[in-house]
Amino acid sequence: MSGRIFLIIIVLILAGRIVLKRTPVGRNLKAARKTKSNQQPMSPTQKQIYTVLTFAKISILRYFRDRVAIFFTILFPLIFLVVFGSFSKSNDVSFHIGLVNQSQSQFSQKFVADTKSNKMFKIDKEVNDLTTAKAKMSRSEIDATVVLPPSFGEIEAGHPTGQAVIYYDQNNVSAAQTLQSVLQGQFEGINSKLVSTKAPFTVISRSTNTQGLSKLDYTVSGLIGFSIIGLGIFGPVNYFPLMKRQGVLRRLHITPLRVWQFFVASVLSNAVIGLFSIAIMIAVASSPLFHFKIIGNYFELAAFIAFGILTIFGIGLAIGGWAKNENQAAPLANIIVFPMLFLSGTFFPRFAMPEWLQHVTTFLPLTPIIDGIRMISTEGKHLTDIGPQIGLTALWAVIIYAIAFRVFRWE
Amino acid sequence: MAEFIVKVQDLHKSYGGREVVKGISFDVKKGETFGILGPNGAGKTTTLEMIETLRPIDKGTVTVDGVNVAHQSQRIRYMIGVQTQSTAFMDKVKLTELLEQQAAAYGERIDPMELLKQVNLESQASNYIENLSGGQKQRFSIAAALVHKPKVFFLDEPTTGLDPQARHRLWELIKKVRAQGMTVILTTHYMEEAEALCERVAIMDEGEIVALDSPKNLVRQLLDRGFKKERHVEQADLEDVFLDLTGKRLGN
Numbered sequence: 001m002s003g004r005i006f007l008i009i010i011v012l013i014l015a016g017r018i019v020l021k022r023t024p025v026g027r028n029l030k031a032a033r034k035t036k037s038n039q040q041p042m043s044p045t046q047k048q049i050y051t052v053l054t055f056a057k058i059s060i061l062r063y064f065r066d067r068v069a070i071f072f073t074i075l076f077p078l079i080f081l082v083v084f085g086s087f088s089k090s091n092d093v094s095f096h097i098g099l100v101n102q103s104q105s106q107f108s109q110k111f112v113a114d115t116k117s118n119k120m121f122k123i124d125k126e127v128n129d130l131t132t133a134k135a136k137m138s139r140s141e142i143d144a145t146v147v148l149p150p151s152f153g154e155i156e157a158g159h160p161t162g163q164a165v166i167y168y169d170q171n172n173v174s175a176a177q178t179l180q181s182v183l184q185g186q187f188e189g190i191n192s193k194l195v196s197t198k199a200p201f202t203v204i205s206r207s208t209n210t211q212g213l214s215k216l217d218y219t220v221s222g223l224i225g226f227s228i229i230g231l232g233i234f235g236p237v238n239y240f241p242l243m244k245r246q247g248v249l250r251r252l253h254i255t256p257l258r259v260w261q262f263f264v265a266s267v268l269s270n271a272v273i274g275l276f277s278i279a280i281m282i283a284v285a286s287s288p289l290f291h292f293k294i295i296g297n298y299f300e301l302a303a304f305i306a307f308g309i310l311t312i313f314g315i316g317l318a319i320g321g322w323a324k325n326e327n328q329a330a331p332l333a334n335i336i337v338f339p340m341l342f343l344s345g346t347f348f349p350r351f352a353m354p355e356w357l358q359h360v361t362t363f364l365p366l367t368p369i370i371d372g373i374r375m376i377s378t379e380g381k382h383l384t385d386i387g388p389q390i391g392l393t394a395l396w397a398v399i400i401y402a403i404a405f406r407v408f409r410w411e
Numbered sequence: 412m413a414e415f416i417v418k419v420q421d422l423h424k425s426y427g428g429r430e431v432v433k434g435i436s437f438d439v440k441k442g443e444t445f446g447i448l449g450p451n452g453a454g455k456t457t458t459l460e461m462i463e464t465l466r467p468i469d470k471g472t473v474t475v476d477g478v479n480v481a482h483q484s485q486r487i488r489y490m491i492g493v494q495t496q497s498t499a500f501m502d503k504v505k506l507t508e509l510l511e512q513q514a515a516a517y518g519e520r521i522d523p524m525e526l527l528k529q530v531n532l533e534s535q536a537s538n539y540i541e542n543l544s545g546g547q548k549q550r551f552s553i554a555a556a557l558v559h560k561p562k563v564f565f566l567d568e569p570t571t572g573l574d575p576q577a578r579h580r581l582w583e584l585i586k587k588v589r590a591q592g593m594t595v596i597l598t599t600h601y602m603e604e605a606e607a608l609c610e611r612v613a614i615m616d617e618g619e620i621v622a623l624d625s626p627k628n629l630v631r632q633l634l635d636r637g638f639k640k641e642r643h644v645e646q647a648d649l650e651d652v653f654l655d656l657t658g659k660r661l662g663n
Contacts, residue, residue, distance in 0.1 A: 042518070042520070048518065058504055066503055251513075254491075255516035
């Protein structure tokens with residue numbers, strides 16, 4: 001549903017462009033707009049707006065002519081989406097185990113067949129004895145090994161008996177425990193058929209049927225964060241020093257163009273390009289391939305993402321605006337980007353981190369942005385519900401732009 | 412009575428304790444083409460950059476049309492046009508769009524085609540800057556520097572690295588700009604360029620102006636001091652031959 005909406009938006013934008021550029025109607029419209037505005041001199045405020053819009057327009061045009069930029073900002077995050085999306089697709093836990101059957105009994109054969117058909121287990125086919133099993137466990141290729149001893153399944157007192165042994169190494173204690181309780185359950189089912197006893201206490205689990213957050217929900221909001229960083233930091237960090245070295249910015253320095261006008265135009269174009277590439281990503285994520293679902297309001301989501309782009313782009317603007325050349329910019333950008341890339345919840349959800357690290361990473365600039373995007377898109381929250389995220393992002397924006405304005409140099 | 416549009420008084424600039432401009436003074440008349448000549452490192456570019464508001468002035472005053480450069484740099488920027496040494500522009504942007512953007516920096520809306528016609532580049536209007544030849548880039552960057560019709564036009568070594576034909580074409584263009592009433596100030600280290608274009612030249616060496624007059628007067632003064640060129644001067648030289656053989660299409 002949501003995917004369709006985004007696709008429609010994109011098609012409309014492209015169609016609009018074609019109509020404006022290629023048809024007589026569009027050309028006339030453009031000409032009319034031009035002559036009309038030429039007749040009336042612009043007021044100083046209009047002039048300033050015109051300056052900003054023209055700069056923004058041209059840098060957007062430039063972007064869509066740059067195949068390398070399109071690859072890195074649109075295709076690259078999509079590749080990540082495909083990779084991470086397929087990881088997080090299957091929700092069921094499965095164990096890689098070795099199964100060593102030393103028994104010849106009929107019961108043990110049946111037990112092996114049952115275990116193989118159990119979706120919770122992936123049985124390593126190469127494991128036939130305990131030695132290979134141990135070697136594989138030490139390399140963490142399998143989580144644990146179940147051994148059915150020779151006596152397993154022998155008939156005693158009218159029914160088969162036996163004890164399976166779980167081998168595990170110290171790295172996989174919890175996996176072994178889970179495995180044990182799973183097998184326990186399997187055995188209890190068998191036991192109750194063999195000996196009819198009524199257990200006084202039992203426990204069963206029932207699904208509540210409410211939509212919780214899947215791994216994909218974290219993946220998509222994280223990848224939007226990744227996209228924002230790629231476009232907002234790596235773009236200007238490469239491009240600004242290059243423009244300085246070539247003297248392109250110097251030519252602007254000679255003009256009355258103000259730094260703030262240059263900044264606003266850059267932010268505007270970056271926001272448009274960013275929203276465009278993120279819309280494509282969401283459209284792909286919402287396709288039947290991934291089943292990502294946006295519950296929240298699209299406009300609120302777009303507004304919050306634009307705000308996030310503004311904030312993060314400030315970092316790129318500060319580094320690229322400060323650096324005299326690429327060699328100066330790249331290391332600094334890496335130092336700032338990498339902690340955010342791994343600790344803000346881009347690739348790994350933050351809830352999986354140790355508690356102290358969660359506390360620290362709460363305050364990274366990208367964290368409230370990713371959290372906010374997730375809360376709006378998949379939890380259906382409104383902008384009014386995510387005050388802390390907006391507040392923290394705004395605080396960062398103020399700090400970042402104060403620095404960016406201070407350190408900017410034209411050449 | 413000539414009116415001075417640019418006045419430079421006792422201008423100083425040091426980098427890291429080394430003085431590169433040592434208290435120079437000169438005035439430029441309205442509507443003239445003024446050349447600053449000198450070897451590399453003489454301080455030409457630094458002097459120009461101080462007048463253009465690109466570098467802070469250590470000591471001394473510069474006024475353009477009565478406006479103090481140090482105090483009202485923003486006003487100065489509307490009055491001057493600058494052709495920088497680098498001809499680089501943003502890539503993947505059409506010439507018309509580049510001009511539109513350059514004019515927008517001054518808050519002005521222009522007709523890019525008209526400007527491109529002036530520099531004979533209307534056929535390249537939809538081309539990107541990176542696909543132009545060196546001479547075309549130079550001409551385009553002149554067009555870009557003139558989008559706002561400045562009063563004073565600065566050119567920093569405009570013909571360095573150009574072949575003779577492109578150079579002559581550029582000279583024609585600079586003369587055309589001058590004919591529109593603009594004051595032109597240029598730096599060069601080609602003497603024949605100064606002779607071809609400039610009414611007056613200042614010769615700089617090691618941060619000081621060592622001579623300031625019209626090219627003709629400077630030559631006469633040298634001859635008056637008893638200078639004789641040792642080599643017999645031919646009626647034509649190799650450049651004339653080159654231009655005669657290849658320059659038939661000059662100006663096309």
